[in-house]
Every structure is written in structure tokens, then in C-alpha cells.
Amino acid sequence: EAGVAQSPRYKIIEKRQSVAFWCNPISGHATLYWYQQILGQGPKLLIQFQNNGVVDDSQLPKDRFSAERLKGVDSTLKIQPAKLEDSAVYLCASSLKPGTNTGELFFGEGSRLTVL
Amino acid sequence: AQSVTQPDIHITVSEGAxxxxxxxxxxxxxxxxxxxxxxxxxxxxxxxKYFSGDTLVQGIKGFEAEFKRSQSSFNLRKPSVHWSDAAEYFCAFNTNAGKSTFGDGTTLTVKP
Structure with missing residues (x-):
């Protein structure tokens, strides 16, 4: 079974520029997550989708971050304009049935963003 | 507030320990x-992962973890560490609503 696909793996931009990350979850997984992982810290949830609806975006900095999951499959996370503190790895994960005994997350390899 | 604490930022063990x-x-x-x-x-x-039942759960690569409700703990163990186990380890929990919370991780270094 194919895993969670993310692209690009690496991106370097200047501050105030924009960037977009793409994620394709495991087939059949209705729940998709975007996490931000800053060096030395654990993943922090940015947004959680159930199909194409947002379940939780309380930690998403909405003045600069946006995310969408059209058609309930793949998803795009955008940052505009980027700040230095946005330098991090952006992890996409999917889950079959969160909140159940099959609720573990399956992660992609991440997209590493460096903002100069 | 919901949180996960991993008290050890970095641990070093010898291979086989x-x-x-x-x-x-x-x-x-x-x-x-x-x-x-x-x-x-x-x-x-x-x-x-642990959901219910036996509080000692087995995982991949020879790891196991024990859930202790009275201590709100879920410690990870391995009887004999291999050099390939060097990595970062994260503890996490899900609520019934499916929200996942992660600790800040423990980095494991394995000495030869």
C-alpha cells in the first residue's frame, strides 16, 4: 500500500515570499492532518480535515497560513507571506478512524522549509 | 489542559544495554x-499503541510499553538496544475526538 506522499521535500525562500506544500494521504483515509515540527520540538497540529471539512484549525495562524482539501483527497498548505519563524518541517499525516483503535497516524516524510 | 511530557530530552545507552x-x-x-x-x-x-486491555503492549523492532493509569504514564522499553535504534522517539495520545497531542521527543544515542 502506498504511503503518505508529500512534496516538495525541501524549500528555501526569502521572508515575505510565499510557499505551498502538497500532500496525498493513504487511499481511504478520510482524516488528514498538517503538523509543524520546529527543530527540537514535537509535531504541533496546524489543521485537521475530515474528508473536505475542517475539524480543527485552532492553531493555524490564519493571517498567513491557509490549507484546503478539495474533493476530500489531497491537500495543499500555503504560507503567505513567510516569516523567519516559519522555518520548520511540515508533516502531513492521515488516519483511518481517529479516536478509535485504528486511530494511529501515518506520516509522510515531511517538507523542510527554510526561510532566509 | 491536554499535554504529553517526555522528561528526558536526550538519552545515551551502550549497544546491548x-x-x-x-x-x-x-x-x-x-x-x-x-x-x-x-x-x-x-x-x-x-x-x-495502547487502547485497552493488557497494559503491557508489544510493538515492532522488539519494543514494548507499559500503561500505568495510576501514574498517567506510558513508558517505552527495550531489553537490548541495537545501533540502528538511534533516533528520536515521540510519545503521543489521541482523544476520543481524534485529536493527537505529541510530546517534544527524546533523542536516543547508542554508543558502540
């Missing part, structure tokens, strides 16, 4: 508990 990584959680009910491992430049991979 035993390992225990600590994890404590704060949540109003019994959560679904997980341990994930992250190798450099990679995403997180599930090691094991």
Missing part, C-alpha cells in the same frame, strides 16, 4: 496512547 524512555500524559480520561520513532530526515513511524 536496556532502554527505558519515559512518557507522562495529562488528560481527563484514558486516552489512546502511541509511541512513534523518527529517523533523521524521515517522517514518524508507529512503534506501538
Amino acid at each position: 536496556s532502554l527505558e524512555l519515559r512518557c507522562n500524559y495529562s488528560y481527563g480520561a484514558t486516552p489512546y496512547l502511541f509511541w512513534y520513532v523518527q529517523s533523521p530526515g524521515q517522517g514518524l513511524q508507529l512503534l506501538l
Whole structure:
């Protein structure tokens, strides 16, 4: 079974520029997550989708971050304009049935963003 | 507030020695508990999970973890560490609503 696909793996931009990350979850997984992982810290949830609806975006900095999951499959996370503190790895994960005994997350390899 | 605490930021063990990584959680009910491992430049991979029943759970790569409700802990153990176990380890829990909370991780170094 194919895993969670993310692209690009690496991106370097200047501050105030924009960037977009793409994620394709495991087939059949209705729940998709975007996490931000800053060096030395654990993943922090940015947004959680159930199909194409947002379940939780309380930690998403909405003045600069946006995310969408059209058609309930793949998803795009955008940052505009980027700040230095946005330098991090952006992890996409999917889950079959969160909140159940099959609720573990399956992660992609991440997209590493460096903002100069 | 819901949280996960991993008290040890960095642990170094010798190859062949035993390992225990600590994890404590704060949540109003019994959560679904997980341990994930992250190798450099990679995403997180599930090691094991606890939902109910036997409080000692077995995972991949020879890892096990024990859930102790009275201590709100879910410590990860391995009887004999291999050099390939060097990585970062994250404890996490899910609520019934499917919200996942992660600790800040413990970095494991294995000495030859």
C-alpha cells in the first residue's frame, strides 16, 4: 500500500515570499492532518480535515497560513507571506478512524522549509 | 489542559544495554496512547499503541510499553538496544475526538 506522499521535500525562500506544500494521504483515509515540527520540538497540529471539512484549525495562524482539501483527497498548505519563524518541517499525516483503535497516524516524510 | 511530557530530552545507552524512555500524559480520561520513532530526515513511524486491555503492549523492532493509569504514564522499553535504534522517539495520545497531542521527543544515542 502506498504511503503518505508529500512534496516538495525541501524549500528555501526569502521572508515575505510565499510557499505551498502538497500532500496525498493513504487511499481511504478520510482524516488528514498538517503538523509543524520546529527543530527540537514535537509535531504541533496546524489543521485537521475530515474528508473536505475542517475539524480543527485552532492553531493555524490564519493571517498567513491557509490549507484546503478539495474533493476530500489531497491537500495543499500555503504560507503567505513567510516569516523567519516559519522555518520548520511540515508533516502531513492521515488516519483511518481517529479516536478509535485504528486511530494511529501515518506520516509522510515531511517538507523542510527554510526561510532566509 | 491536554499535554504529553517526555522528561528526558536526550538519552545515551551502550549497544546491548536496556532502554527505558519515559512518557507522562495529562488528560481527563484514558486516552489512546502511541509511541512513534523518527529517523533523521524521515517522517514518524508507529512503534506501538495502547487502547485497552493488557497494559503491557508489544510493538515492532522488539519494543514494548507499559500503561500505568495510576501514574498517567506510558513508558517505552527495550531489553537490548541495537545501533540502528538511534533516533528520536515521540510519545503521543489521541482523544476520543481524534485529536493527537505529541510530546517534544527524546533523542536516543547508542554508543558502540
